[in-house]
Amino acid sequence: MAKDDKRELLLQATLELVAKQGFHGAPCAAIAEHAGVAAGTIYRYFDNKDVLINELYLTLEQKITTALLEGYTLEMPFRERFLHLVKGVLKFFITSPLEFKYMEQFHHSPYGVAFRRDHMLGQTESGGSCSIYSELFTQGVAQQVIKDLPHVLLFDLAFGPIISVARNHILGFIQLDETLIEQIAEACWDSLKR
Amino acid sequence: MAKDDKRELLLQATLELVAKQGFHGAPCAAIAEHAGVAAGTIYRYFDNKDVLINELYLTLEQKITTALLEGYTLEMPFRERFLHLVKGVLKFFITSPLEFKYMEQFHHSPYGVAFRRDHMLGQTESGGSCSIYSELFTQGVAQQVIKDLPHVLLFDLAFGPIISVARNHILGFIQLDETLIEQIAEACWDSLKR
DNA sequence: ACAAAATGAATGATCATTCATTCACTACTC
DNA sequence: GAGTAGTGAATGAATGATCATTCATTTTGT
Numbered sequence: 001m002a003k004d005d006k007r008e009l010l011l012q013a014t015l016e017l018v019a020k021q022g023f024h025g026a027p028c029a030a031i032a033e034h035a036g037v038a039a040g041t042i043y044r045y046f047d048n049k050d051v052l053i054n055e056l057y058l059t060l061e062q063k064i065t066t067a068l069l070e071g072y073t074l075e076m077p078f079r080e081r082f083l084h085l086v087k088g089v090l091k092f093f094i095t096s097p098l099e100f101k102y103m104e105q106f107h108h109s110p111y112g113v114a115f116r117r118d119h120m121l122g123q124t125e126s127g128g129s130c131s132i133y134s135e136l137f138t139q140g141v142a143q144q145v146i147k148d149l150p151h152v153l154l155f156d157l158a159f160g161p162i163i164s165v166a167r168n169h170i171l172g173f174i175q176l177d178e179t180l181i182e183q184i185a186e187a188c189w190d191s192l193k194r
Numbered sequence: 195m196a197k198d199d200k201r202e203l204l205l206q207a208t209l210e211l212v213a214k215q216g217f218h219g220a221p222c223a224a225i226a227e228h229a230g231v232a233a234g235t236i237y238r239y240f241d242n243k244d245v246l247i248n249e250l251y252l253t254l255e256q257k258i259t260t261a262l263l264e265g266y267t268l269e270m271p272f273r274e275r276f277l278h279l280v281k282g283v284l285k286f287f288i289t290s291p292l293e294f295k296y297m298e299q300f301h302h303s304p305y306g307v308a309f310r311r312d313h314m315l316g317q318t319e320s321g322g323s324c325s326i327y328s329e330l331f332t333q334g335v336a337q338q339v340i341k342d343l344p345h346v347l348l349f350d351l352a353f354g355p356i357i358s359v360a361r362n363h364i365l366g367f368i369q370l371d372e373t374l375i376e377q378i379a380e381a382c383w384d385s386l387k388r
Numbered sequence: 389a390c391a392a393a394a395t396g397a398a399t400g401a402t403c404a405t406t407c408a409t410t411c412a413c414t415a416c417t418c
Numbered sequence: 419g420a421g422t423a424g425t426g427a428a429t430g431a432a433t434g435a436t437c438a439t440t441c442a443t444t445t446t447g448t
Contacts, residue, residue, distance in 0.1 A: 006428090024304050028404055038429040040406075049404065108302035110218050116365075149377060152368045153359060157381050160358030164350035174346045183343060187351050191385030200394090222438055232395040234440075243438065 007045040009035040011056050018053075019101035023109055054115065057106050060099050065129040067092045074135075078145055079189065081136060086158060086185045090176075093166035100170055104163075146192045157191045201239040203229040205250050212247075213295035217303055248309065251300050254293050259323040261286045268329075272339055273383065275330060280352060280379045284370075287360035294364055298357075340386045351385045 013035035017026035028049055032039040046052040068088045072081065093100040106112050137154045140146035146154065165184055169176045176184075207229035211220035222243055226233040240246040262282045266275065287294040300306050331348045334340035340348065359378055363370045370378075 022304055022307070027402075029402095039404090040430065041428055043405070044427065104302060108298060110216050113216070147377070147381065149374075149381075150368055152362050153374070153378065156358035156362060157355045157378070157385075160356070161351045161354035161385070164354030164357070165347060168346050168350060174344055180343075180347070183341070184347065184351070187341065187343075187385045190387075191351075191355070191381045193384075221436075223436095226396095233438085234396065235394055237439070238393070 006035070006037055006041060009037065010042060010045060010052065011059065014052060014056055015060075015098055015102050018105055019098040022105055023053075023111075050111070053106070053111050057103065057111070057115065060103055061129075063096075063099070064089070064092055065132075068129055068132065072132075078136075078140055078143060079193075082140070082158070082189060082192070083185050085132070085136070086162060086188050087181055089159065090162050090166055090181055090184065093162075094169050094176055097170045100166055104167070140192075145194060147194055154192060158188050161188055161191075198239075200229070200231055200235060203231065204236060204239060204246065205253065208246060208250050209254075209292055209296050212299055213292040216299055217247075217305075244305070247300070247305050251297065251305070251309065254297055255323075257290075257293065258283070258286055259326075262323055262326065266326075272330075272334055272337060273387075276334070276352070276383060276386070277379050279326070279330070280356060280382050281375055283353065284356050284360055284375055284378065287357075288363050288370055291364045294360055298361070334386075339388060341388055348386060352382050355382055355385075 010031065013031050014026060017030055017034055028042055029039050031052075032042055042049070042052065046055065068085060070088075072084055072088075074081075076084065106115070133155055134151060137146070137151045140154075141148050149157075161184065165174070165176070168174045174180075204225065207225050208220060211224055211228055222236055223233050225246075226236055236243070236246065240249065262279060264282075266278055266282075268275075270278065300309070327349055328345060331340070331345045334348075335342050343351075355378065359368070359370070362368045368374075
């Protein structure tokens with residue numbers, strides 16, 4: 001068995017259990033069983049449950065950033081870059097329902113609160129994708145192609161609908177296809193453009 | 195002491211504790227203490243904790259609907275009605291941070307999942323404000339003033355940003371004023387209008 | 389004095405975490 | 419190559435903490 005195999009198994013089991021049943025449905029005993037190891041083994045790979053939960057979250061953040069940066073260059077026209085990011089986030093989430101559900105649960109739990117407290121203080125956010133958006137909005141406002149609003153609001157206008165739409169797709173309330181994704185992204189653009 | 199006084203005290207205590215500390219920070223013992231009653235008293239007014247949690251949620255839904263309907267008539271011009279609802283939701287939430295936080299916690303918890311399972315099956319949703327939006331979108335699409343998209347998506351486009359913005363205001367990441375609220379509502383309109 | 393309301397210690401269930409023990413595997417000896 | 423000791427990984431029963439809920443008892447209002 002490969003060296004960090006059990007570590008991966010535990011992360012995957014946590015992802016699935018939390019995504020499908022929430023944190024309440026993912027006690028250590030269940031995580032271990034689902035990973036095919038004993039409860040005590042968790043503590044050989046992670047200091048405690050909180051560390052496991054947080055490391056998984058960081059892994060997923062990294063996965064999104066990597067996916068978004070694929071085919072993204074600063075040389076692309078502004079509007080095209082915006083649409084690339086918006087559609088990229090939406091497509092990532094609807095093709096990764098477990099990841100979406102996990103991250104959403106995380107955000108609205110004591111873990112998410114603690115995470116923000118610990119990480120959001122350093123304004124620009126460490127290795128995340130925050131700087132991508134910041135750069136984009138700064139340029140868009142300077143070029144007067146998008147509304148002159150605080151970055152936080154621009155972010156909410158652009159990605160608030162995306163999260164909402166992704167959730168409804170994953171919960172089965174709507175079935176998105178390429179055409180609808182295009183229309184949604186255009187609508188987000190309409191809401192930002194000057 | 196008035197008749198249902200303790201019932202109200204328990205609901206208020208639950209609202210405050212859950213909003214501020216999440217469901218993890220609101221055990222029955224704490225709720226009772228915060229309400230100034232004994233733990234056992236909870237069960238004189240509510241069958242169990244789940245009933246308390248759900249009744250509080252229904253109360254808050256009712257409060258929003260009432261607030262939204264104030265000054266809203268079907269005779270108003272379409273665009274004005276849309277802006278009324280969007281601004282109404284936003285203003286309700288930023289003036290009721292505890293209510294916002296409670297509802298958000300509720301949505302992303304086992305309670306919210308169970309609630310959707312039990313109530314969302316009856317399509318049009320019982321006494322909620324769902325029919326208001328449904329009526330509005332149907333008319334807007336028919337009049338060709340907004341995009342021809344599924345109602346679910348129209349709802350996400352309109353209110354996804356509102357929830358996001360309200361959260362960031364309440365968490366202190368942005369300070370909304372009347373001007374900004376106006377601009378946000380207009381941006382939501384831009385994203386829907388044809 | 390009676391009934392309804394309120395109390396809060398006791399109960400039993402559920403968890404995260406620990407740690408004494410077992411297991412699997414390598415290295416070393418003869 | 420058979421036997422043996424050494425080592426870290428893995429186990430899972432036991433522990434202690436935290437909860438929701440109950441109910442025998444007390445308090446309050448009439």
